[in-house]
Amino acid sequence: MIKPEKPASEQSRLEVLKRYEILDTLPERAYDDLLTIAAGICGTPMGSVSFVDADRQFFKSRRGLPVSETPRDVAFCAHAIMTPNQMLIVPDARDDLRFHDNPLVTGEPRILFYAGAPLISSEGEATGTLCVMDNQPRKLDAFQQEAMMVLSRQVTALLELRVSYKKLRHHLSEREWYEEQLKSYQDSLEEQNADLIEQTRLDPLTGLSNRRALNLALDAAIQLAATQGSSLAMAIIDIDHFKTINDLHGHPVGDETLVSVARVIHAQRGQHGFTARCGGEEFALLMSHTDAKNAELQCDYIREAVQNLAQGLPVTVSIGVTLFKAGDTAASLYARADEAMYAAKSGGRNRVVLS
Structure with a gap:
């Protein structure tokens, strides 16, 4: 196994991740919906919205994974953030020197296929990935790869909305105006997810076409x-x-x-x-x-x-x-x-x- 390196801008990347205040938060439907769509498009039983911290990766949303975090040294996503402008696709981890003896490959959940689209902040830093996984080797076609990149941008949009929401809470003193703005952001968030599900034409529960x-x-x-x-x-x-x-x-x-x-x-x-x-x-x-x-x-x-x-x-x-x-x-x-x-x-x- 080859341990992942750290980006040259690691400190800046961690500061962006801290700004999002996303680590160790509870699951949220907005992120779960995006992961459901990604797994449905790619036809995989596993996936996550993960964020790479200094020493671990945290799963904000997960599908088919038994734990909420793993050490950074064994994280596929820690390798994916090293190439922020492209997806990391591992068709069969057994054939890849970086992962062939990784404990996530040799033990549960026995990941053989991995595809991760980096989550790129407005500052250009890769904070984590939207990724899908399978315990069988596989490939993604061009449409599936493009869909993953589109969905990863939607995850980042949710993160930026999260930051805006935090700023509102901090700066607004008039309760009525604050509640109106909060509802507006919530409605915007729900509308974006509804539009995305409609655009991809998928049933969010089963992953089949609608x-x-x-x-x-x-x-x-x-x-x-x-x-x-x-x-x-x-x-x-x-x-x-x-x-x-x-x-x-x-x-x-x-x-x-x-x-x-x-x-x-x-x-x-x-x-x-x-x-x-x-x-x-x-x-x-x-x-x-x-x-x-x-x-x-x-x-x-x-x-x-x-x-x-x-x-x-x-x-x-x-x-x-x-x-x-x-x-x-x-x-x-x-x-x-x-x-x-x-x-x-x-x-x-x-x-x-x-x-």
């Missing part, structure tokens, strides 16, 4: 199928008895179920598949260049995989599948798949019906 992204993808897929004569299948997937899960076990368990099912659908989507959460407990799967037999088989794999989830409670799905026909619109294709899904429910649930 309904808006599905509509765009469906229009494009139908146009391609109509002009090129290629096959197109669509499936609507609904979790059986989901209301009962929420009522009996609570909404946190319901959310865990949605995330688990979403991972199964995404993992089984196939080479030309597009997955989305339509809303509630309903998901959609587009399968380009797929005939009826293979579409039905692929959906049955999903059904079986969900049924075999180690969830601690029984979870099944009903799936309706249909094939694109000449003259179909997005609405008619969706409606036919939806009808097939309801036929699957009427037929006893935990089954696939091809329309």
